[in-house]
Amino acid sequence: MTIFKLCMLTGLALISSMGAAAQAVTPVQTMLGDAPSVPKNIVIMIGDGMGPAYTSAYRYYKDNPDTQEIEQTVFDRLLVGTSSTYPARVSGYVTDSAASATALATGVKSYNGAISVDINKQPVPTIMEKAKLLGLATGVAVTSQINHATPAAFLSHNESRKNYDELALSYLGTDTDVMLGGGQRYFPANLIEKFEAKGYQYLADFNQLNTVTKGKVIGLFADVQLPWAIDDQGSHKLSIMTAKALELLSQNDQGFVLLVEGSLIDWAGHNNDIATAMGEMEEFANAIEVVEQYIRKNNDTLMVVTADHNTGGLSIGANGEYKWDTSIIRGVQASPDVIAKDALIDGDWLTRVTLNLGFEPNEDEQSQLTLARMQGKEVMTTAIKQLIDSRSNTGWTTVGHTGVDVQVFATGPAASLFAGYQDNTDIANKLMSLLPKVKSQPNK
Numbered sequence: 001m002t003i004f005k006l007c008m009l010t011g012l013a014l015i016s017s018m019g020a021a022a023q024a025v026t027p028v029q030t031m032l033g034d035a036p037s038v039p040k041n042i043v044i045m046i047g048d049g050m051g052p053a054y055t056s057a058y059r060y061y062k063d064n065p066d067t068q069e070i071e072q073t074v075f076d077r078l079l080v081g082t083s084s085t086y087p088a089r090v091s092g093y094v095t096d097s098a099a100s101a102t103a104l105a106t107g108v109k110s111y112n113g114a115i116s117v118d119i120n121k122q123p124v125p126t127i128m129e130k131a132k133l134l135g136l137a138t139g140v141a142v143t144s145q146i147n148h149a150t151p152a153a154f155l156s157h158n159e160s161r162k163n164y165d166e167l168a169l170s171y172l173g174t175d176t177d178v179m180l181g182g183g184q185r186y187f188p189a190n191l192i193e194k195f196e197a198k199g200y201q202y203l204a205d206f207n208q209l210n211t212v213t214k215g216k217v218i219g220l221f222a223d224v225q226l227p228w229a230i231d232d233q234g235s236h237k238l239s240i241m242t243a244k245a246l247e248l249l250s251q252n253d254q255g256f257v258l259l260v261e262g263s264l265i266d267w268a269g270h271n272n273d274i275a276t277a278m279g280e281m282e283e284f285a286n287a288i289e290v291v292e293q294y295i296r297k298n299n300d301t302l303m304v305v306t307a308d309h310n311t312g313g314l315s316i317g318a319n320g321e322y323k324w325d326t327s328i329i330r331g332v333q334a335s336p337d338v339i340a341k342d343a344l345i346d347g348d349w350l351t352r353v354t355l356n357l358g359f360e361p362n363e364d365e366q367s368q369l370t371l372a373r374m375q376g377k378e379v380m381t382t383a384i385k386q387l388i389d390s391r392s393n394t395g396w397t398t399v400g401h402t403g404v405d406v407q408v409f410a411t412g413p414a415a416s417l418f419a420g421y422q423d424n425t426d427i428a429n430k431l432m433s434l435l436p437k438v439k440s441q442p443n444k
């Protein structure tokens with residue numbers, strides 16, 4: 001309680017002296033001794049759609065049922081505060097990823113769909129642009145296409161998140177050092193040539209990533225988004241991209257700002273797909289641990305983790321029953337998408353479904369699946385998701401977003417600034433206050 005209060009006071013003192021940056025912050029004690037009070041490097045990590053139910057669900061999903069205690073996760077370990085996510089008035093209380101990323105990247109609220117423009121569609125400076133002007137390196141590592149709403153709001157400006165081609169083209173002018181994720185579809189050969197002319201190394205094959213030893217680099221490893229983690233087990237793509245981004249960006253003596261996004265947590269949430277969502281949570285949690293390890297060795301680096309909003313209205317337990325059966329979810333071997341596709345192949349489809357699900361459907365469930373299978377892949381996918389939900393007792397309230405507050409996790413210098421309740425715009429303003437002071441720059 002006292003520590004919490006102290007954090008709050010430190011936070012308030014710093015916010016009131018914003019702009020004058022962070023001399024007031026108490027040094028952070030780490031295993032390496034006193035860390036600097038102001039970070040040299042900032043890592044912003046966003047679990048897209050990762051509302052509080054997701055981090056709780058992940059705790060139980062990861063729990064070892066053979067021990068008495070319920071083990072803490074990286075989220076439990078790093079929790080410091082909460083954040084509201086509402087967009088500009090004109091869009092009500094429930095945000096989309098674009099408005100929320102705009103708030104997190106610029107400190108300004110805007111309408112749903114906005115990519116770092118204000119409600120009058122005027123561009124607002126982003127933390128990445130400010131960092132660039134100060135000589136810092138910048139990068140993004142995401143599991144969606146790199147021109148999807150969240151990374152786009154950190155790197156660019158547009159009146160609509162849907163203008164994917166314009167956003168891709170605009171990245172040419174951003175001077176971003178490292179861009180890793182998906183999105184080959186939006187970067188045709190003639191555009192890639194322009195990146196290469198600017199000194200970028202282009203990668204289309206994920207295995208090439210470990211051969212890169214310095215920036216600039218643009219790596220697009222899928223047509224649109226990367227594969228679901230549950231269908232790509234053991235490859236840990238987000239962790240590898242995060243580690244590579246840290247390695248490349250840390251070569252800049254002035255410091256860096258890196259955005260890492262677990263983009264597909266949201267996509268699984270929209271699909272109301274608990275098994276896939278937990279796979280994406282694990283992927284994101286592992287990437288957070290990569291950064292946590294980096295900070296153990298580099299105590300001049302601040303990591304702030306949050307979500308942009310909640311997706312799907314996930315509920316741990318449903319239908320009036322006090323139970324949530326994670327063994328069902330842990331047993332699922334592939335995404336419902338893949339399970340359904342596999343089930344449409346002729347032959348002993350039920351055996352294949354049973355193997356992929358990790359449990360044997362009972363007679364009722366089997367006849368439901370048989371009926372669904374006759375109606376094609378989409379209906380079959382839905383039937384599989386519903387079967388996993390009913391067996392595990394997972395609930396959902398929407399295929400969209402909800403307006404619940406999200407959590408904030410932080411470690412490293414000035415992490416205490418993020419304690420307690422804040423708004424998503426506060427997170428951006430605090431982070432920007434921690435950038436180095438402008439020295440004889442003609443304009444900000």
Ligand SMILES: [Zn+2]
Nearest residue numbers: 049097266311
């Ligand atoms: Zn979403």
